[in-house]
Amino acid sequence: MRKILSLVLVLALVLGSFAFTFAATPSDVVGEDSEDAVNVLMELGVINGYPDGSYKPAGIVTRGEMAKIVICALGLEDYAAGSSSFSDMAGHWSDKYVAYAVSLGIINGYPDGTFKADNTVSYDEAAKMLVAALGYTEDSLVGAWPVNYVTKAKVLGILDDIKAGSAGANRGDIAIMTYQTLDLPIGKTNNDGDWIASIPADDMLTRLGAVLAAGGAAFVLTDTHADDAIADVRELVGAFVKAYVNDDGEIIAIKSVESEFLIGEFDLATVAAATTFETDDEEYDIIGFASLVAAGYYTNGESDPLGFGVADVAAATEYKIAVDVSGVKINDIYSVAEWAIDDDFQFEDGYLEDDNIAGNTFKLDDNDDIDMSSFVLLGVDSLEDIEEDDVVYVYLGGTSGDVTKIEVGTETASGEVTRIKGSEYTIGGKVYEFSTAPGVIGTTPGIDDEIEMTLDYAGDIYDYEVISGEADLYGIVLRTGVASEDPGDLGASDAEIELFMADGTKKTFTVDYDKFALNADGTPGDNVIPATVYDQNVAPNLVGGVLVSDDVWLLAAGDVVEYALNKDGEVESLEWVVDASAVGALAEKRADVTWVGAAADLTAKGYYQAFSVASDALIMTYDSGAGFTTDEDDYGIAQRANLL
Structure with a gap:
C-alpha cells in the first residue's frame, strides 16, 4: 500500500490515498510500492538511481550502503569523515559513513572485530539503524535484540507494509522504511533510560532543508499549487493544508491536512x-x-x-x-x-496509447511522456495495470480538457438477487446500487435472478449478466392477434403475438389472457400487460379515430417489446419499449430508453452516438428502405464486432 509523508496524521484515510511522483522517476519503480519513497528520497538527495535511469528496487542493500543512507537521511553527509576501527574496513568506500554511524550509536560491528560492509543488510538490522538514528538506545527499549528495535520500528510506523526478519532487505523496501522515518521526531535517551524528543522539534525532513510554506500557516491547496509541485498532491486540491516546500517554493511534502x-x-x-x-x-x-x-x-x-x-x-x-x-x-x-464523469467504458486492448486513453488526452511532460502527476489514478497502481473489461471512468479538466482523474473498477461479484428496495439490490447477501455513469446498462435484474456483476471503483454495478433466472427477452413485433371473443363473455380465448426474436427467427406466442387488466369474466385481472399495450375495450371508445368495441393491440409492426414466458412458453408479461409508428423517429416508451436521433456508424471503440455498446449487446437492425414491415426478412440481428 502506498503511503504519504505526514508529520501530523490528521486525516489518515485522505493522507493514505495519494502519492509523491517526480519528473525523474526511475522507470522501474513506476507503479511499484516503493515509487513514492524513491521519488521523495531522490529529491532530498538521500538516495540515487543508476545512470541508465533505473533504481533496481529488487536489488540488495549492503550494510555499508545502509550506513550511508542513514547518515544522509540525518542530513549529516558532509560531516562523515575518518576511519572506523573495524579490521575489514580499511580502504572501503563506506568507511567514513560507518565510522560516523558508530560514533552516533547507530550501528555495531561483529564480535570478531569486523563490520562486513558488503554483506546484505537484513530487515531487522535496517530497522535497528533507523530507530537508533532517532535517538533510541537499548536502555529506552524493552526486550532484547532484535525484538526491542523491531517492536519500536513497528510502533513508529517504520515497518508499515514491510515484513521484518533476518532476510536480506531489497532497495525498494529500504527506501520505504527510510521514507517512513523522515517525519518522525529525533531525540535522545537520558541517563534514566527515557527517550526525550529534542527541543526545538527536530526531524530528518527539516534537516534536509525542507521549510514550511506560508510561514507555517495553513492555506487552500489549489490546482496551480498542484501543477507546480514536485510531489503529487493532486488529490488534495481544495484542501486546507500545511506543506513543506523547497527553495523554489514547490511543494515537496504535506505536513498536515487541516480540513x-x-x-x-x-x-x-x-x-x-x-x-x-x-x-x-x-x-x-x-x-x-x-x-x-x-x-x-x-x-x-x-x-x-x-x-x-x-x-x-x-x-x-x-x-x-x-x-x-x-x-x-x-x-x-x-x-x-x-466531479462529473466525461467518459466511461470497459477497457479493451488498444485503448491506452502514448498520449490518451480511449481518445481522452493526457497532459504531457517535457519529454512528451504522460505527466503522471497531472491526474489522480484510483483503483490501480499504474495505467499499465488496467486490464481487459475493467470499468474505467475518465474525468476531464473543466479548463484544459485533459485527463484529471481516472477511476478503475477491477472487481466482479456474483450472487442471487434476494431483495429490491428502491435503488438498493441485495445480491449474495450484500447490498449494491447501480452506477449512475452515462454508459451503465439500462436494465435491472429481477428477484431470484442469479447474476454476475462488473463493479466500478466505488463498488456499484456497471454491468451484469444473468447466469440463471429470467433473462431479458426482447423482440420486434411482426403481427398481433386479439382474443376471438369479447372479454365479457366467459371462455374468451387467449390473444397472440408474432415476434422477430433475438435468435433471428420469428415465432408466434400465446398471451395468457389472465395477465391483462381484466379476466375473461370481466373481473380484475393480473394487469401485468396493461391497457396501454392491449386495450380490452369493455366500453366502446375511439382508437385511431375509429369507434372500437373489440379488443385491440396498440402495438404495431416494428415496435420493440420486452417479454417474459411462463413454464408453458406463454407470454406472461410484456412491456412496450420502442414505438416505431412515428415517421422518421422512434419513440421511447420506457424511462430507461433513449432515442439518439439520426442513424450513425458504430465507432472503432464501440460507441453509437455517445453510448458505449457492450461487446455482447443485442443489436437489432431493419431495412430502412422497406421500413417497419411484417416480413421477418426485413429485420436482422448483428454482432458488435461485425459493425466496427
Whole structure:
C-alpha cells in the first residue's frame, strides 16, 4: 500500500490515498510500492538511481550502503569523515559513513572485530539503524535484540507494509522504511533510560532543508499549487493544508491536512443561501463559508474561471467540499468541487496509447511522456495495470480538457438477487446500487435472478449478466392477434403475438389472457400487460379515430417489446419499449430508453452516438428502405464486432 509523508496524521484515510511522483522517476519503480519513497528520497538527495535511469528496487542493500543512507537521511553527509576501527574496513568506500554511524550509536560491528560492509543488510538490522538514528538506545527499549528495535520500528510506523526478519532487505523496501522515518521526531535517551524528543522539534525532513510554506500557516491547496509541485498532491486540491516546500517554493511534502472532505448535496442552489449539506450518513448545518470566497470552485480538479459568487452550485447535485467541521456543524468551507464523469467504458486492448486513453488526452511532460502527476489514478497502481473489461471512468479538466482523474473498477461479484428496495439490490447477501455513469446498462435484474456483476471503483454495478433466472427477452413485433371473443363473455380465448426474436427467427406466442387488466369474466385481472399495450375495450371508445368495441393491440409492426414466458412458453408479461409508428423517429416508451436521433456508424471503440455498446449487446437492425414491415426478412440481428 502506498503511503504519504505526514508529520501530523490528521486525516489518515485522505493522507493514505495519494502519492509523491517526480519528473525523474526511475522507470522501474513506476507503479511499484516503493515509487513514492524513491521519488521523495531522490529529491532530498538521500538516495540515487543508476545512470541508465533505473533504481533496481529488487536489488540488495549492503550494510555499508545502509550506513550511508542513514547518515544522509540525518542530513549529516558532509560531516562523515575518518576511519572506523573495524579490521575489514580499511580502504572501503563506506568507511567514513560507518565510522560516523558508530560514533552516533547507530550501528555495531561483529564480535570478531569486523563490520562486513558488503554483506546484505537484513530487515531487522535496517530497522535497528533507523530507530537508533532517532535517538533510541537499548536502555529506552524493552526486550532484547532484535525484538526491542523491531517492536519500536513497528510502533513508529517504520515497518508499515514491510515484513521484518533476518532476510536480506531489497532497495525498494529500504527506501520505504527510510521514507517512513523522515517525519518522525529525533531525540535522545537520558541517563534514566527515557527517550526525550529534542527541543526545538527536530526531524530528518527539516534537516534536509525542507521549510514550511506560508510561514507555517495553513492555506487552500489549489490546482496551480498542484501543477507546480514536485510531489503529487493532486488529490488534495481544495484542501486546507500545511506543506513543506523547497527553495523554489514547490511543494515537496504535506505536513498536515487541516480540513475534512465531505461528499453530498447542498439544500439550496447557492452556497450563500444554503443552510445544510447532506451526505449519505449525516446532515450538516452550515455555520460559515468565509474562506470559500478566496478559494472558489473546482470542476473536475481545475479552478472554475468564474469563481465564487457567479458559478453557483446546483440543487440535487453531488459536490465534494473541504470544510472545517465540528460534530455536525460546518464552521467554514474552503472549496467546492464538482466531479462529473466525461467518459466511461470497459477497457479493451488498444485503448491506452502514448498520449490518451480511449481518445481522452493526457497532459504531457517535457519529454512528451504522460505527466503522471497531472491526474489522480484510483483503483490501480499504474495505467499499465488496467486490464481487459475493467470499468474505467475518465474525468476531464473543466479548463484544459485533459485527463484529471481516472477511476478503475477491477472487481466482479456474483450472487442471487434476494431483495429490491428502491435503488438498493441485495445480491449474495450484500447490498449494491447501480452506477449512475452515462454508459451503465439500462436494465435491472429481477428477484431470484442469479447474476454476475462488473463493479466500478466505488463498488456499484456497471454491468451484469444473468447466469440463471429470467433473462431479458426482447423482440420486434411482426403481427398481433386479439382474443376471438369479447372479454365479457366467459371462455374468451387467449390473444397472440408474432415476434422477430433475438435468435433471428420469428415465432408466434400465446398471451395468457389472465395477465391483462381484466379476466375473461370481466373481473380484475393480473394487469401485468396493461391497457396501454392491449386495450380490452369493455366500453366502446375511439382508437385511431375509429369507434372500437373489440379488443385491440396498440402495438404495431416494428415496435420493440420486452417479454417474459411462463413454464408453458406463454407470454406472461410484456412491456412496450420502442414505438416505431412515428415517421422518421422512434419513440421511447420506457424511462430507461433513449432515442439518439439520426442513424450513425458504430465507432472503432464501440460507441453509437455517445453510448458505449457492450461487446455482447443485442443489436437489432431493419431495412430502412422497406421500413417497419411484417416480413421477418426485413429485420436482422448483428454482432458488435461485425459493425466496427
